[in-house]
Structure formats: structure tokens, C-alpha cells
Amino acid sequence: MLRVRQAKKIAGTVRVPGDKSISHRAVMFGALAEGVTTIEGFLPGADCLSTISCFRRMGIEIEQQGDKVTVYGKGWYGLQEPEQHLDVGNSGTTIRLMSGIMATQPFHVVLEGDESIAKRPMRRVIGPLRQMGAKIDGRKDGEFTPLSIRGGKLEGIAYQSPVASAQVKSAILLAGLQANGVTSVTEPHLSRDHTERMLQAFGVSVVRDGLTVSVEGGQKLTGRAISVPGDISSAAFLIAAVMVVPGSSLLIENVGVNPSRTGIIDVVKAMGGRLELLNERVVNEEPVADLLVTHSQLHGIEIAGDMIPRLIDEIPVIAVMATQAKGKTVIRDAEELKVKETDRIATVASQLSKFGGRVTPTEDGMIIEGETALTGAVIDSMGDHRIGMAMAIAGLSATGETGIENEEAINVSFPGFEELLASICQQ
Ligand SMILES: O=C(O)C1=C[C@@H](OP(=O)(O)O)[C@@H](O)[C@H](O)C1
Ligand SMILES: C=C(OP(=O)(O)O)C(=O)O
Known part of the structure; x- marks a missing residue:
């Protein structure tokens, strides 16, 4: 006690x-980038450690000592199909952003977490990713974990989100980075925009027009130094x-x-x-x-x-x-x-x-x-x-x-x- x-x-x-949001994104984008990403000021809290462990299970080498992290990125398609289910622990950010990334990958993955994650809504992310062409399932028609994702070729969409959620926005934009054409998300109110800012820091072009943000498919990320x-x-x-x-x-x-x-x-x-x-x-x-x-x-x-x-x-x-x-x-x-x-x-x-x-x-x-x-x-x-x-x-x-x-x-x-x-x- x-x-x-x-x-x-x-x-x-x-x-x-x-910052938890920025730490998650630095690891994820570092893993998907070409070249090395160094992170200082990383949050060594359980949620961000779950993100590191998921990417390690997909073959990405990540060194972490306290708040210092080095991610050896292998490019967007350098991830390998994991041998086991990926455990996101208690982290909604991990499971929702990773759903968007996994939707683009040419393999099958199961994402699951703790008791709290099992009660949190996932269709808000799975729905638009399905519209883009991803094959995703979960309990109650994709509303709850475990999520089973078989990614592949996606089509860009213009998505009008009913909720102001950075996790929803980020999942769709990340999938959009490998989809055909342009993908855009419009939210009812502005949610945190760390994804947009950090993608730009990794060399991606992101266009904002009021509450709408768009990316074009086929862009690559380049590893860099991030200070959180x-x-x-x-x-x-x-x-x-x-x-x-x-x-x-x-x-x-x-x-x-x-x-x-x-x-x-x-x-x-x-x-x-x-x-x-x-x-x-x-x-x-x-x-x-x-x-x-x-x-x-x-x-x-x-x-x-x-x-x-x-x-x-x-x-x-x-x-x-x-x-x-x-x-x-x-x-x-x-x-x-x-x-x-x-x-x-x-x-x-x-x-x-x-x-x-x-x-x-x-x-x-x-x-x-x-x-x-x-x-x-x-x-x-x-x-x-x-x-x-x-x-x-x-x-x-x-x-x-x-x-x-x-x-x-x-x-x-x-x-x-x-x-x-x-x-x-x-x-
Ligand atoms: O994108 C993020 O890093 C986060 C977005 C927010 O969730 P929603 O997207 O569900 O609003 C927030 O509550 C969470 O702590 C972190
Ligand atoms: C809601 C939170 O995080 P997540 O959605 O990543 O579990 C939070 O940190 O308060």
C-alpha cells in the first residue's frame, strides 16, 4: 500500500x-524507419515497455537502459511475423496504434492485453481499418480483444471520426502511410497531434487543413535522434x-x-x-x-x-x-x-x-x-x-x-x- x-x-x-505518448511513438516509428533511432528522455513505464517488447517480438533490435533507447529500424516491411501473441499489457495506445501498423503487414498477428484492455472498445479503430481492406477480427465482431489481424494491401480512405481520439487518428494515418492514394482523418475536435509532428520529424509529409489531417501512401521514415x-x-x-x-x-x-x-x-x-x-x-x-x-x-x-x-x-x-x-x-x-x-x-x-x-x-x-x-x-x-x-x-x-x-x-x-x-x- x-x-x-x-x-x-x-x-x-x-x-x-x-511523455508517454511521445515515447510510444518514438519506439514505433524508430522500428519502422530505415536506420537507427536514438531516444533520450524515454518513459521507462510499463506501457512504453510493452511497446518495446512487442517490436522485439517482431525481430526489431531495441536496446533500453532507463530513459535511453536505441532502435535499429529495418524499414516498414522489416518486421517479422511474431511466434506468439503480442501482449500490450495495460496500454491502449500500444494496441490501437499497432493495429494500424499491423494492418499493413503481410502476416498474421494476435494482439491482446490485460483485463482492463479486454474491456476497452476497439471497433473505433478496427472499423476504419476494415474499410481500408484489412482483415481484422476480435470478440464481439472486433469490439474487444484479442484482436486477430491479417494485414495486406490497403486503400486510402477519407474518415470522419465520431470521436476526438489521437489513438484512432494515429492508427488510420499509420495504415494510410502504406495504403493506395491519400488517407485523411477528420475529427470533431483536435486530439493530441504527436503522431503528425513526429512523422514529420521522421521525414514524412503530413498535411493539415483545420480538423482534417492527410498522408499519402508509400512514404518512408528515416531514423533519427529524438529527445522526449x-x-x-x-x-x-x-x-x-x-x-x-x-x-x-x-x-x-x-x-x-x-x-x-x-x-x-x-x-x-x-x-x-x-x-x-x-x-x-x-x-x-x-x-x-x-x-x-x-x-x-x-x-x-x-x-x-x-x-x-x-x-x-x-x-x-x-x-x-x-x-x-x-x-x-x-x-x-x-x-x-x-x-x-x-x-x-x-x-x-x-x-x-x-x-x-x-x-x-x-x-x-x-x-x-x-x-x-x-x-x-x-x-x-x-x-x-x-x-x-x-x-x-x-x-x-x-x-x-x-x-x-x-x-x-x-x-x-x-x-x-x-x-x-x-x-x-x-x-
Ligand atoms: O494517443 C495517445 O498517446 C493517447 C491518446 C488518448 O486516448 P484516446 O485516443 O483514446 O483519446 C489518451 O487518453 C491516452 O492516454 C494517450
Ligand atoms: C488512457 C490512458 O492511456 P492508454 O489509452 O494508452 O491506456 C492514460 O494514460 O490515461
């Missing part, structure tokens, strides 16, 4: 582990820690601040939080900055629409911050939360209520009452890394001691979370 005590103050200068910035989704827990513990301030260095990910910064500012971006720069097509965060009394706001995809993974910890804000916070248009590692509308409400938090789940979000004194409690991560970490942050504000069960899930995206938190907490 991870134990957290009420904190007197949060202070220091820290760095968070590498710290994950803003991990930094979000530390930002929230500062906001729930009066008198705190923290400098978080080297954080990715891609505008498609910075909803958390906009929301904290809109709630009255003090947060400054320092030393802004661009590394491998990705904006990066240091974040200076200072405690301030927050007030509740409404979060909805275009903002949601820009902070989807941060909603559990935003809910924690909202319990300490003046007034109520309303989150709408976030039904995607129901299909993450857990149903995050239900798990945020059930776990925060154990502290005395007042959260009303709704069909597409939640309503959080502010100015609620939290009492230390025993919480269950329910196997969801973001729930485990969000509740640990609630524990910093709650009286007495909080225990997080099933805390090992945190390793999915934030190895060293407990030690890092201990290093900035004054009790």
Missing part, C-alpha cells in the same frame, strides 16, 4: 518522467499538489507543452491558479517549457467542449483540485472517460467519496462541490494509474493518513512517483 500523509507544504525543483520532454500528464499531479497544499510552490523543468495537451494549464489558470511558462523552446517539433507553479486559492469553473481532449487524462486530478476550490466545478462532454483504464467517471466519484469528497457523476462528466475538508482514507487505484496518483494527491490535502491499494498500477506511466512526491513534501 502507498501511504501519504497530509502535507504542510510542497516545494522544490523537479523533472517528471518522459517530460509528460505534462504526469506534471499535472504535481501542479495539483501545489494547488491543494497552501503555501506551496514548485518548478517543474522540461515539460512538453504541445497546445493539444495543455488544457490542464488553461484550466488551472482559469480557476485562479498561478502558473508561469519559463524558458519556452521547441525540441523535435514539440514545444517544451519549465513550469513555475505557485499555490493560490482556486475557484470552480465549467470544463467542456474542445477543452476536453486537451486534458482528458488529467480529469481525475482536476476533480481532486476542484474539491478544494471555491464553488462547484462542472465537467461535461467527457463521456470518453468511461472507456479508459477504468470508467473514470465512476472511479473518481467512488474513490473521492471515501475522503468525504462530494462528486456527482453525470452521463458525460461530473459535478464536484468545492471547499470540502477531506479526511484520510484507504483508497483503491482499481488498477488505474491515474486514479491511484490522483487519490495520492487528495491524500496530501486530507487530514491524517491515506493509503492507496493496488498502487503498482502507477508504474504504468509514472515510475518513481512515490519517491518524487516524498522529495517535495514537507510534513
